[in-house]
Amino acid sequence: MHRKATFKIYVTRREMLSVGDQPDHTLTLMEMEGEPVDYSPGEAGEFVSRRSVGFHDRIKGEGPMQGYAMTLYEHGAVFSRFEGIRSKEGDTKGTWKVYKGVGRLANLQGKGTFTVKFSGIPYQFILEMEGEYIL
DSSP: OEEEEEEEEEEEEEEEEEEOSSSSSEEEEEEEEEEEEEEEOTTTSSSEEEEEEEEEEEETOOOOEEEEEEEEEETTTEEEEEEEOOOOOSSSEEEEEEEEETTTTTTOEEEEEEEEESSTTTTEEEEEEEEEEEE
């Protein structure tokens, strides 16, 4: 089944360290939480919460990132892994893949793409996701 969803995501914790090998090279560990903006309930029922933890390796604001996301629903949860690249324009584009489901989503398989854009509000972003799911 093909699905799309849009979330507002917020930085809840961020630790940034300078690498020191060249100007503006940083490693950042970031925790984010989110809420749906455009979402239709599926097999697991209503949305409850979303949390992700990601690692960013950036030079002058751009570079690769990777991490994990957990989304809880009324009757289940899905755990996914993601990776992407942030461009100098500030958008991050990448891919995600489900690695574990719980409850009604215990047999879930899925993968897809995502884009993260700055919302115009500090520490808030818009996450657009789409992909294919098999239960």
